[in-house]
Amino acid sequence: MEVGVSLAYAAGDGSVPLLDETIGENLARTAARYPHAEAVVDVARGVRLDYPAFLSEVDGLARALLAAGVGHGDRVAVWTANRAESVVTQYATAAIGAVLVGVNPAYQQAELDHVLRHAAVSVVLAARSHRDSDYGRMLAEAGRAGWQGGAVLFDSGGWAEFLEAGRRVEESRLTAAKAAVAPDDVFCLQYTSGTTGAPKGAMITHRSALNNGLSAGRGLRLTERDRLCVCLPFFHAFGIVASNLACTTHGAAIVISAPGFDAAAVLATVERERCTALHGVPTMFIAELAHPDFDSFDLSSLRTGIMGGSPCPQDVVQAVAHRMGMSELTVGFGMSELTSLTTQTRVDDPLERRYGTVGRPLPHLEARVVDAEGRTARCGEVGELVVRGYSRMAGYWEDAEQTATAIDADGWLHTGDLATIDAGGYVQIVGRLKDMVCRGGENIYPREIEDVLHRLPDVVEAQVVGVPDPKYGEEVLAAVHLRPGSDLDEDAVRTYCREHLAYYKVPRHVVFIQDFPRTASGKVKKRELRDALAARLGAAVSG
Known part of the structure; x- marks a missing residue:
């Protein structure tokens, strides 16, 4: 690649050390370091766990999974709207080396069948229902259609029995399972939205997820005194990585505002729980700003957060920063195939860069803009954004052909996003290739x-x-x-x-x-x- 300041290429800080541990090891360290800090608050269900209590819940579910025959590398799906058990499941599967599969709560039968069979899911932990969908009936139908796994429903007698069986698992067995997990093991299959075909499962490792969450939290200057209001879904990387792992790598609290996005619930949760941070896609922030009672909520505790997930209109970013008091709001870009966050503005960036770009690459990540022939574009020229680094997916599950299409011979992942990179390394997303x-x-x-x-x-x-x-x-x-x-x-x-x-x-x-x-x-x-x-x-x- 040609080198020069005029080329659309940027690289994050390579001197920042990456964590070389598993998600389970990191959570244990956080719990020991911050024994009095809250880890998870589920407002709707009245659940409140400090870090030691959260770790105990994680270990209890990990034991239950072991008792059910789940082993290293087996796929475990969670199918529910946001609740504390979603977060516990994320860390319990990671603890024993099982692979988390987040299932979209809105999935209908054909979509559910595809993911369960494609990932060969061993166990599904699910809500009893969601809106007008009877999950129990749909899971039974998936079994009749060829899926060979089992299911346990939250808030049922079966769930209590499932956890009780785990209590009979010896500590030594749990310890051995944890010791067998390595940083480069797959942590989750992050299924794409499927807007261009059947959903594909991006394989994300412990190393990539943990370090990506750590970087996101560093960008927000999170500490154990911070409380992140989470209204993003936990089947999505923005929820489980840039939100949950950003918190647990820093000892901050994950505050779940409601099972699904509800603008009033978000605003009320920020006020009642004194949340210091709030993430969301632009449409969520737009809905919060447009709420008829917006001015009645006390949002003075807010300091920071991430807006991302889709193009962020500059006027919306400015309105959130000013009207919601988020003086250290950051804007980011990411995608499932890149674990979550790839670029992020910094709280000390000039205002025009903070509000008008998606920032620069995170540490250890490279980004460049290429033309239709794959040549690096000049600064300011529009082309496809490609990214390389630790956070790139290991590939699509059981799909070598699609993996080879997405990742070129030099290791660059082609995002399908149109972008520019300026001389300062700031990235601006212009649109999607297919939307031009x-x-x-x-x-x-x-x-x-x-x-x-x-x-x-x-x-x-x-x-x-x-x-x-x-x-x-x-x-x-x-x-x-x-x-x-x-x-x-x-x-x-x-x-x-x-x-x-x-x-x-x-x-x-x-x-x-x-x-x-x-x-x-x-x-x-x-x-x-x-x-x-x-x-x-x-x-x-x-x-």
Whole structure:
């Protein structure tokens, strides 16, 4: 690779030592160091555990898994909305070298069947139900469809019996199981959202997850006095790594606001538990800021947090920092295949970098932007972001072909994200390769237009997609969610855009909608949105 400051390449600090231990070993050290610090608080269920009590719960579940025949490398799934048992399961599986498989609570039967069979899951620990889904019935159906594992439901007699069997496991057996775990063993299979096909299981090791969580926490300056309000799902890397492991590597508290995301519950939890940190994807923060009772909550304890998971509009970042009092808010970029966080702004970065970029690579990680031929781009040029380093997945579970597609011969993981890197090493995400709009030969990046739309005071959220057009191939469509009572119309939106964008980027179509299709982790399903709006537009034109 050509070397020079003008190239779009950046590397994190390589002098910071990486931890060479397992997640279980690290948790034991934290519990010994901070015996009086709270580890897990489940507000909805009234659970409150300090670090020694949390470690005891983890060991108890680890024993139960051993009693059930779970061994090193066996896959154990957890299928539930957020609750304390989710966190206990994460650390119990890690303690004995089993592989955690987080299952999306929103999965329907076909999706569940795929993950359970694909990962050959031995045991599922699950809630009894979620919304209108009967998990017990669905798990039984998965068995009839060919899955050969077993299931234990929380809040059932079977769960009590399961834990009781673990109490009969000798300490020496648990000790031996823990000793057999190595830092490079797989900690979890992080299944992708499946928006481009069947979900794929990214293999994440203890080393990568532990060090990524440690780096995220360092970026926030976490200590044992911090309390992180967690509203992100625990089947997602943002939840289990950048949230949970960021806390347990620093002795901070994991405070679960509610089983699922609820803006009012988040705000109330921050107030009642005096949380100092809060993570979320932009749509979560937007919902919190837009809550009608927002001004009635005392958020004065908040200091820091991470906004990430999808493109972060600069105006939203600024509003969160100022209105929520998060003076040390950071913005990050990551993905399942890179464990979680890859870049992060620092609390001492200049404001324009903190609010307008996703920061620089974390320690020991490299990032560069490449063109269509794989050549390193120049600073400021748009291309695909590729990343290399310890946090890169070990590969996709049982899928060598997809692994070879994602990771090139030099070890770079191709993210599919369009980005720029400036001379200071700061990364800016422009959009997704597959979301780029090509209008009459001009490449248009939705993120740029979305940032402009978010500056309109009446706009709660905006998403931009490309829709078919007979003349230009594609045209720009803006889907806009307005604040209640707004009288903003299509002409006003276009007029504003014309004042801030080149003519060909101005949305040809403006559609006002109340909500967007989302994944369970809060990301907008752009393909589904594009298809629905294109069909709606086609019907309107033909009608």
